[in-house]
Amino acid sequence: MFVDYYELLEISPNANSETIERIFRYFAMRYHPDNRDTGNESRFSEIVEAHNTLKDPVKRAQYDVQYKHHLSLRRELSEEASDAKGLERDVVIQAKLLSLLYVKRRQDVNNPGIGDEELERLSGCPREHLEFHLWYLKAKGWIARIENGMFAITVDGIDRANSEHRRDVSVTRLLDHTK
Known part of the structure; x- marks a missing residue:
């Protein structure tokens, strides 16, 4: 199943590497399993996976191809639903x-x-x-x-x-x- 890493990190697909790092650190601290108030191990794992993909230029380019395909499927679904x-x-x-x-x-x-x-x-x-x-x-x-x-x-x-x-x-x- 496709996971929208941009939505998961609440960033734009046009976000630069500095923004990705800043948002990752924020969510990592928030959802780290050691955080007694807001820790969430599965959410933390998802954020780490998203970060590792989007910080690497090659992986991000490959992911962006899948992301664009996913967007076009969502658009088609939306158009068909409104017909x-x-x-x-x-x-x-x-x-x-x-x-x-x-x-x-x-x-x-x-x-x-x-x-x-x-x-x-x-x-x-x-x-x-x-x-x-x-x-x-x-x-x-x-x-x-x-x-x-x-x-x-x-x-x-x-x-x-x-x-x-x-x-x-x-x-x-x-x-x-x-x-």
Whole structure:
């Protein structure tokens, strides 16, 4: 897991070596295990590791490459989290998966499963995204893996699909009456 040494030392990524040393000494005294009031051995170890990396120009340059990559991942995460359309697409994909599994169970109650690859193909959702949706639907108890390893809708999943369908029908009826 990536540790942000700049955040840990509460310094700017542009901090010079004198600033790094000054801040390190301050935190080292504060968190040293011998300090009875504020000593914290794990925090002290983290600070020493951050200091040893950032004080060495070669190690710092290598760390800065990882740091920039980490920043770009955080930026992407932030952008995706603020995109409401992404959440809407997720809801649609999850409803589609429930619907596919619902129909499969209704067609053949004794053989209700659909495999991972078939779900990927039918839903049009790439594998790396599908895993999230399958995890979510399983965690909610709406789908489950059956004995043969395939996914099938559960009773709770059928209830969920039916409640979603009723809501969609009610909205459609309301919209029809407004015309």
